[in-house]
Amino acid sequence: MNNNPIEIRELSFSYESIPVLEEINLVIRKQDFMAIIGPNGGGKTTLIKLILGELEPDKGTITVFGEKPSKVSHRIGYVPQFSTFNKQYPIRVMEVVLSGMLKKFSLTPFYSHEEKLQALEMLESMKIQHLKDNQVSKLSGGQMQRMLIARAMMSNPEILILDEPTASVDIVMEQDIFEILHQLNQTKTIIVISHDVAFVSSYANKVVCLNRNLDIHDLKDVEVKYPNDKSKQTQIIHNCHL
Amino acid sequence: MNGLLYDFTHYQFLINAVLASIFASIILGLLGPLIVVKRISSICGGIAHSALGGIGIAVFLGIAPLWGALGASIAAALVISYTKLKGSQHEDIIISVIWSLGMAIGLIFIAMTPGYNRNIMTYLFGNILLVTNSEIVVSVVLSLIVFAAVFTFYRQLIAITFDEEFTVVRRLGRNVYFVLLLLMVSIAVVMLIKITGMILVIALMTLPSATAMLFVDKMSKVMFWSVVQSLIYCLTGLVVGYLLNLPIGATIIVICSLSYFVLLLLKKNLCCSGNKQ
Ligand SMILES: Nc1ncnc2c1ncn2[C@@H]1O[C@H](COP(=O)(O)OP(=O)(O)OP(=O)(O)O)[C@@H](O)[C@H]1O
Ligand SMILES: [Mg+2]
Numbered sequence: 001m002n003n004n005p006i007e008i009r010e011l012s013f014s015y016e017s018i019p020v021l022e023e024i025n026l027v028i029r030k031q032d033f034m035a036i037i038g039p040n041g042g043g044k045t046t047l048i049k050l051i052l053g054e055l056e057p058d059k060g061t062i063t064v065f066g067e068k069p070s071k072v073s074h075r076i077g078y079v080p081q082f083s084t085f086n087k088q089y090p091i092r093v094m095e096v097v098l099s100g101m102l103k104k105f106s107l108t109p110f111y112s113h114e115e116k117l118q119a120l121e122m123l124e125s126m127k128i129q130h131l132k133d134n135q136v137s138k139l140s141g142g143q144m145q146r147m148l149i150a151r152a153m154m155s156n157p158e159i160l161i162l163d164e165p166t167a168s169v170d171i172v173m174e175q176d177i178f179e180i181l182h183q184l185n186q187t188k189t190i191i192v193i194s195h196d197v198a199f200v201s202s203y204a205n206k207v208v209c210l211n212r213n214l215d216i217h218d219l220k221d222v223e224v225k226y227p228n229d230k231s232k233q234t235q236i237i238h239n240c241h242l
Numbered sequence: 243m244n245g246l247l248y249d250f251t252h253y254q255f256l257i258n259a260v261l262a263s264i265f266a267s268i269i270l271g272l273l274g275p276l277i278v279v280k281r282i283s284s285i286c287g288g289i290a291h292s293a294l295g296g297i298g299i300a301v302f303l304g305i306a307p308l309w310g311a312l313g314a315s316i317a318a319a320l321v322i323s324y325t326k327l328k329g330s331q332h333e334d335i336i337i338s339v340i341w342s343l344g345m346a347i348g349l350i351f352i353a354m355t356p357g358y359n360r361n362i363m364t365y366l367f368g369n370i371l372l373v374t375n376s377e378i379v380v381s382v383v384l385s386l387i388v389f390a391a392v393f394t395f396y397r398q399l400i401a402i403t404f405d406e407e408f409t410v411v412r413r414l415g416r417n418v419y420f421v422l423l424l425l426m427v428s429i430a431v432v433m434l435i436k437i438t439g440m441i442l443v444i445a446l447m448t449l450p451s452a453t454a455m456l457f458v459d460k461m462s463k464v465m466f467w468s469v470v471q472s473l474i475y476c477l478t479g480l481v482v483g484y485l486l487n488l489p490i491g492a493t494i495i496v497i498c499s500l501s502y503f504v505l506l507l508l509k510k511n512l513c514c515s516g517n518k519q
Contacts, residue, residue: 078408085404085405086279086404090463096404104414
């Protein structure tokens with residue numbers, strides 16, 4: 001047994017013989033704040049789906065908490081890139097957030113009072129408590145994102161994975177969301193996909209670039225190599241972004 | 243008016259028609275909203291039409307048609323669930339095949355059964371005035387089962403109809419609840435065959451929910467108002483059809499559709515005048 005939350009060894013994956021990921025090796029340690037960057041179609045979302053056990057690797061292994069991903073995916077908080085839900089659904093923000101605590105089986109249709117208090121607290125920490133009775137169709141992109149983060153956090157997961165959480169939000173909101181993630185990182189392992197290298201490099205302790213193959217840039221390594229040369233550091237990250 | 247009240251309290255076939263409407267409305271109102279938000283009305287259409295296959299075989303073998311319908315629609319629900327959950331590319335085709343194959347098998351077996359040809363209209367378009375006592379008993383039991391299941395697993399059913407991927411990642415039993423939903427749809431279809439017939443069943447499953455969704459923003463309320471509306475449409479359709487000697491299933495559907503359009507217009511106007519202020 002090992003203590004690393006996620007270990008990926010020599011993983012390859014293709015969609016119907018089109019290779020998307022090749023020979024990926026990656027270890028995510030406890031309390032990492034890892035950013036994944038890379039071009040569109042680079043395989044970022046695919047890698048996340050493999051970590052969640054939604055897809056099976058063609059070759060190599062992934063273990064999450066030392067187990068097969070599909071057995072433990074419920075211990076990961078996940079905020080998808082494209083929310084697949086029906087935006088017109090008659091459901092309110094509060095109920096969506098509460099569903100983060102739902103169990104497979106239960107004998108009542110109601111959430112307990114404690115669960116509701118917990119959800120309110122979560123809404124407050126995401127600064128959307130005033131929206132709790134809004135129908136989901138009446139949220140802006142950024143508010144929706146916050147709601148989804150709140151839902152993902154309700155089960156108090158050890159790992160939080162966010163697939164481009166800041167794609168549809170303005171700069172202020174983006175700063176806000178990264179601050180929230182920074183707070184959460186005190187107790188949780190975080191993986192975030194982003195195209196915003198500037199934000200990523202100031203918050204993450206590891207930056208991974210994914211374009212079929214994978215490069216790790218431990219920011220600390222880069223800093224050791226190029227002390228005081230911020231532009232060189234950013235450049236390395238930028239290069240990988242191509 | 244008195245005559246009407248007398249009829250509806252003294253003739254067993256009218257009493258049965260009222261009872262059938264009540265229990266069918268409960269099921270319709272609970273399941274319809276889930277079907278509408280999950281956008282699976284074509285799946286429900288497939289399940290409904292497959293029932294004719296079961297009816298044909300049952301008639302041919304001399305079994306009660308109701309059981310044939312139940313068997314066939316459950317089989318269809320399972321096949322469609324399997325295809326859908328496997329993520330097959332051919333889902334659409336499978337649904338259409340089940341839809342038409344079910345009807346084809348039904349027609350063949352009915353044709354092979356001497357003297358049964360005329361009754362086929364009952365199954366296609368329903369005849370609520372022919373509901374028997376034992377069918378009432380069956381619908382009471384079935385609607386209790388559906389009610390209990392929807393009540394108990396309300397939150398899980400909401401979760402899989404709202405965000406399926408989320409329920410997969412959270413391991414909330416997506417497969418179990420999806421199959422459960424389609425099995426309940428099979429039950430609903432069987433209960434509605436006598437009322438609206440399998441061809442009109444989809445309208446009665448979706449229109450009341452779509453109407454309710456215009457006005458309320460919470461699933462439990464949508465369900466409540468769907469039950470209420472279904473009940474109103476079924477009962478008014480029954481009375482109007484009975485008085486004017488019209489086919490009752492069709493009358494129910496016409497009332498239901500009219501109401502949808504009227505309320506849609508009303509809502510549009512209400513919201514526009516609200517904006518002007
Ligand atoms: N379901 C699928 N079936 C077939 N090919 C797919 C599927 N999903 C993704 N792909 C392909 O796999 C490659 C990687 O896709 P992926 O979604 O992982 O990229 P990404 O890095 O998340 O990109 P983006 O930045 O645009 O979100 C792309 O070339 C895409 O066309
Ligand atoms: Mg992606």
